[in-house]
Amino acid sequence: MSEPLLSIENLSVRFFTYQGVVRALEGVSLHVEPGEVLGLVGETGCGKSVLARCVLRLVQDPPGRITGGRILFKGEDLLKASRKRLRQVRGNDISMIFQEPMTSLDPVFTVGNQMAEVVRLHQRVDRRTAAKICAGMLEQVRMPDPFAVLRKYPHELSGGMRQRVMIAMELSCNPALLVADEPTTALDVTVQAQVLAILDELTRKRGASVLFITHDLGVVAQLCNRATVMYAGRIVETAPVERLFDSPAHPYTKGLLEAVPTLEEDREELAAIPGMVPGLVEPPGGCRFHPRCGRVMPACSRRVPELFRVRPDHFVACHLYGAEA
Amino acid sequence: MASWQRFKREHQWRIRELLFTLCLMRRNPSAVAGLAIIAVMAAMALLAPWLAPCDPVRISLSERLSPPSSAHLFGTDELGRDILSRIMHGARISLRIGVMVVSIAGGLGTFLGAVSGYFGGRLDNFIMRCMDVVLSFPPLVLAMALAAALGPGLNNAVMAVAFVMIPKFARLVRGEALAVRQKPFISAARVSGAGDLWIVFHHVVPNCISSVIVLATLVLGDTILVASSLSFIGLGAQPPSPEWGAMISVGRKFLMDQWWYATFPGLFILTTVIGFNIFGDALRDILDPRIRR
Amino acid sequence: MSPVVEVRNVVKHFPVSRGFRGRGRKVLRAVDGVSFGVEKGETLGLVGESGCGKSTVGNLILGLLKPDGGRVLYRGEDLRALRGEERKRMRRNIQVVFQDPQSSLDPRMPIKKTVGYPLEVNGLAKGARAAERVEAMLEETGLRPEHMHRYPHELSGGQRQRIGIARALVVDPEFVVLDEPTSALDVSVQAQILNLLKNLQKRHGFSFLFVSHDLAVVRHASHRVAVMYLGRIVETASREDLFRNPLHPYTRALLAAVPRPGPKKPLGILGGDVPSPVNIPPGCRFHPRCPEAVEACSREEPAEVELGSGHGVSCRLYAPLQRRDMP
Numbered sequence: 001m002s003e004p005l006l007s008i009e010n011l012s013v014r015f016f017t018y019q020g021v022v023r024a025l026e027g028v029s030l031h032v033e034p035g036e037v038l039g040l041v042g043e044t045g046c047g048k049s050v051l052a053r054c055v056l057r058l059v060q061d062p063p064g065r066i067t068g069g070r071i072l073f074k075g076e077d078l079l080k081a082s083r084k085r086l087r088q089v090r091g092n093d094i095s096m097i098f099q100e101p102m103t104s105l106d107p108v109f110t111v112g113n114q115m116a117e118v119v120r121l122h123q124r125v126d127r128r129t130a131a132k133i134c135a136g137m138l139e140q141v142r143m144p145d146p147f148a149v150l151r152k153y154p155h156e157l158s159g160g161m162r163q164r165v166m167i168a169m170e171l172s173c174n175p176a177l178l179v180a181d182e183p184t185t186a187l188d189v190t191v192q193a194q195v196l197a198i199l200d201e202l203t204r205k206r207g208a209s210v211l212f213i214t215h216d217l218g219v220v221a222q223l224c225n226r227a228t229v230m231y232a233g234r235i236v237e238t239a240p241v242e243r244l245f246d247s248p249a250h251p252y253t254k255g256l257l258e259a260v261p262t263l264e265e266d267r268e269e270l271a272a273i274p275g276m277v278p279g280l281v282e283p284p285g286g287c288r289f290h291p292r293c294g295r296v297m298p299a300c301s302r303r304v305p306e307l308f309r310v311r312p313d314h315f316v317a318c319h320l321y322g323a324e325a
Numbered sequence: 326m327a328s329w330q331r332f333k334r335e336h337q338w339r340i341r342e343l344l345f346t347l348c349l350m351r352r353n354p355s356a357v358a359g360l361a362i363i364a365v366m367a368a369m370a371l372l373a374p375w376l377a378p379c380d381p382v383r384i385s386l387s388e389r390l391s392p393p394s395s396a397h398l399f400g401t402d403e404l405g406r407d408i409l410s411r412i413m414h415g416a417r418i419s420l421r422i423g424v425m426v427v428s429i430a431g432g433l434g435t436f437l438g439a440v441s442g443y444f445g446g447r448l449d450n451f452i453m454r455c456m457d458v459v460l461s462f463p464p465l466v467l468a469m470a471l472a473a474a475l476g477p478g479l480n481n482a483v484m485a486v487a488f489v490m491i492p493k494f495a496r497l498v499r500g501e502a503l504a505v506r507q508k509p510f511i512s513a514a515r516v517s518g519a520g521d522l523w524i525v526f527h528h529v530v531p532n533c534i535s536s537v538i539v540l541a542t543l544v545l546g547d548t549i550l551v552a553s554s555l556s557f558i559g560l561g562a563q564p565p566s567p568e569w570g571a572m573i574s575v576g577r578k579f580l581m582d583q584w585w586y587a588t589f590p591g592l593f594i595l596t597t598v599i600g601f602n603i604f605g606d607a608l609r610d611i612l613d614p615r616i617r618r
Numbered sequence: 619m620s621p622v623v624e625v626r627n628v629v630k631h632f633p634v635s636r637g638f639r640g641r642g643r644k645v646l647r648a649v650d651g652v653s654f655g656v657e658k659g660e661t662l663g664l665v666g667e668s669g670c671g672k673s674t675v676g677n678l679i680l681g682l683l684k685p686d687g688g689r690v691l692y693r694g695e696d697l698r699a700l701r702g703e704e705r706k707r708m709r710r711n712i713q714v715v716f717q718d719p720q721s722s723l724d725p726r727m728p729i730k731k732t733v734g735y736p737l738e739v740n741g742l743a744k745g746a747r748a749a750e751r752v753e754a755m756l757e758e759t760g761l762r763p764e765h766m767h768r769y770p771h772e773l774s775g776g777q778r779q780r781i782g783i784a785r786a787l788v789v790d791p792e793f794v795v796l797d798e799p800t801s802a803l804d805v806s807v808q809a810q811i812l813n814l815l816k817n818l819q820k821r822h823g824f825s826f827l828f829v830s831h832d833l834a835v836v837r838h839a840s841h842r843v844a845v846m847y848l849g850r851i852v853e854t855a856s857r858e859d860l861f862r863n864p865l866h867p868y869t870r871a872l873l874a875a876v877p878r879p880g881p882k883k884p885l886g887i888l889g890g891d892v893p894s895p896v897n898i899p900p901g902c903r904f905h906p907r908c909p910e911a912v913e914a915c916s917r918e919e920p921a922e923v924e925l926g927s928g929h930g931v932s933c934r935l936y937a938p939l940q941r942r943d944m945p
Binding site for chain 1: 668775777805807809810812813816831833834837838839861872873876878880881882885886887890891892
Binding site: 336337338508509510512513514515516517518519520523527528531532534 | 677680681682706709710712713714716717718721722723724725726727728735736739740767768769772782785786789
């Protein structure tokens with residue numbers, strides 16, 4: 001098996017606030033293979049966004065601090081990289097797109113201006129050539145009338161178009177890994193379908209890997225190869241996507257799938273997971289899901305379950321599965 | 326006792342927020358310094374009748390214009406009255422003026438601003454243009470003109486200064502009201518059947534309170550300065566009132582040889598106003614919801 | 619059976635720019651002739667993407683906006699025609715739950731007051747009686763009495779939304795506009811809230827207008843569904859009919875574009891962007907993006923066709939199927 005492109009090992013992140021120490025990530029390990037799309041699913045507070053930001057060292061310190069673990073990109077530990085090295089990596093090898101592109105695009109410059117800036121950072125070309133290159137990038141993301149769009153300001157574009165501009169910009173340098181933090185959450189469903197199709201096509205063409213963060217299980221099912229489910233700062237399950245939806249192992253995953261209304265069938269009542277997502281200042285001991293779990297056992301509150309391999313490529317962190325189960 | 330428990334339970338959040346605020350204050354040097362100054366002045370004002378070494382109106386011509394000594398820490402004035410005691414009593418007057426002005430201007434200004442921002446339209450236009458008229462005058466000049474028109478005396482000075490300070494509050498609260506007006510909970514209140522004025526008092530104003538408090542602190546400092554200036558030119562407090570501005574007004578004549586007469590009241594005005602200003606600035610940062618998280 | 623709330627041909631336009639000397643005046647036609655009725659105990663789902671006008675319809679029903687045309691009727695009476703006390707009493711029967719649990723509650727008001735003040739301002743109860751009713755309401759929505767003394771930011775999103783629901787229901791309305799009530803909530807909390815709403819409806823007979831962009835949620839929560847596009851309703855049907863047999867090309871495109879948590883299926887891509895309600899295409903509003911469009915579609919706006927069992931579509935594809943014998 002080839003070496004994974006990105007390998008996160010035992011990552012722990014804490015936020016030091018007045019209310020206490022927030023244990024946002026605890027012992028998180030995952031990996032992304034070259035050319036694959038890994039979905040990172042979870043609800044609010046599960047830590048998926050924090051994890052995404054850690055990859056590019058975007059977590060503010062204070063109040064956040066990475067307290068342990070390694071992030072290996074092509075074998076290099078990014079947590080030990082110098083600032084200069086990080087600057088080289090960002091944009092070139094690892095790119096990131098966010099949920100609300102308005103915050104990544106400067107409102108006082110035209111789209112063409114900003115895209116050209118990115119292009120000219122890496123190639124020595126004059127303005128006309130840069131504009132042509134930018135238009136070419138926009139064509140790749142199926143933007144109608146690219147030259148007109150280049151002359152517009154970000155607020156003149158719709159959400160879907162802005163997101164396409166972001167994708168074009170971030171993929172312009174052919175990064176090996178694209179980190180996408182809820183890129184389609186704020187978009188209408190028909191626009192989302194367009195953007196997902198573009199992402200799929202482009203990353204496949206270039207062989208880029210994608211770390212796709214979302215809370216929408218449908219999007220994960222359609223776009224990703226594998227999926228990782230997170231809960232309250234820990235990974236609870238990882239599996240190929242078909243497997244995850246077909247036979248989920250972890251009670252939380254099962255609960256999620258049963259709680260989501262679907263277009264297919266009618267359910268009289270949704271099987272809601274009782275209780276609420278725990279606060280991360282004093283999370284429950286042992287397995288963090290145990291207070292809400294329908295299959296809780298005495299061991300669950302005492303020991304943290306390790307990731308156990310139930311099938312090749314399917315891992316669960318639950319005491320129901322394990323050497324002793 | 327049971328009622329204390331109930332009180333604690335009902336106001337749990339307020340108490341916790343208060344403690345958080347105090348903790349933030351403790352960490353902020355300007356806040357600590359400002360608050361210390363204010364506390365000292367307030368203590369002086371409140372306890373003057375007991376703390377002052379001498380009677381502020383006791384005349385002792387034999388000791389007139391004596392320099393600072395162990396008997397009279399800040400010296401004596403032209404009638405032999407102890408300046409320190411007069412300053413301490415003057416603090417009462419200054420702070421009283423400050424509180425009265427801020428209460429009147431704050432109350433009226435907040436009301437006008439809230440109504441203006443919430444209702445908008447022609448009412449907003451009218452009120453804001455009135456505020457603009459008042460703001461187009463330099464505040465001190467306008468206060469002087471008003472005080473002169475109303476006549477000498479402390480209460481007239483209070484009205485004059487309060488009038489001049491109203492637009493500051495009105496403008497601030499109007500801005501906040503404009504923002505609050507868009508929030509869904511205001512629409513929800515309207516759908517629930519609440520009348521507009523009810524919404525203004527129960528929803529809009531409470532959400533502007535922290536900005537108003539910050540402004541009130543800063544305006545208090547300003548007020549003391551303006552009020553002293555009015556007394557300085559004879560429009561505010563009248564003799565034998567130991568108001569600081571009035572003292573400087575008289576002490577000015579003796580500035581060359583008896584420096585202590587005008588200097589000490591002046592120093593106290595300076596310190597008090599600075600105290601309110603730096604505390605107000607620090608408070609603005611402390612209460613800013615973005616920084617608090 | 620007469621509907622609890624009915625909208626008839628309701629129109630709402632917003633002036634966007636006055637142009638120069640009368641030319642180039644732009645109007646945002648948010649709602650451009652919408653009609654429907656909601657029966658007692660029924661939930662009508664109103665679906666559409668951004669800019670379709672669904673939230674504006676909600677605001678028109680609530681009385682937060684004045685219609686520029688058409689009428690909003692409560693129990694057959696036009697609320698705009700009433701005055702004073704009577705209007706207030708009728709209005710009380712239509713309440714709202716907003717989308718964002720954070721900004722739909724006053725951060726400076728304790729929960730007790732937030733849920734209690736509708737009783738006070740309507741003169742329904744005061745003091746101890748009001749407090750009792752508030753407690754009962756909180757319990758019904760799944761909260762505990764001690765939450766009364768807390769402030770919104772101490773509670774989770776799901777709890778805040780429950781409070782929003784409690785506030786809406788405390789005056790015992792007949793009709794509630796639910797404006798994207800679960801869009802800002804996590805999946806597991808969404809399920810709890812949807813169940814809660816269903817139970818409350820069953821127990822008390824409320825009628826709901828469930829406005830949402832999430833088709834799966836609307837499918838679960840509604841009895842009937844209306845699909846909106848650029849200010850008009852393009853299709854109305856019972857829940858089963860709409861999802862099993864969508865007729866309008868836009869409804870079909872919407873359903874095809876929703877990613878489902880299950881086996882991989884290519885998503886149906888609808889070309890183009892959602893046009894702005896400032897520049898509404900002539901003829902059928904959907905024709906620039908419609909895979910079935912013909913030349914006639916750009917000229918005439920299709921009328922609604924009734925296809926029996928309450929299934930209505932506005933598309934020329936179905937004009938010949940109009941059941942002329944329907945009453």
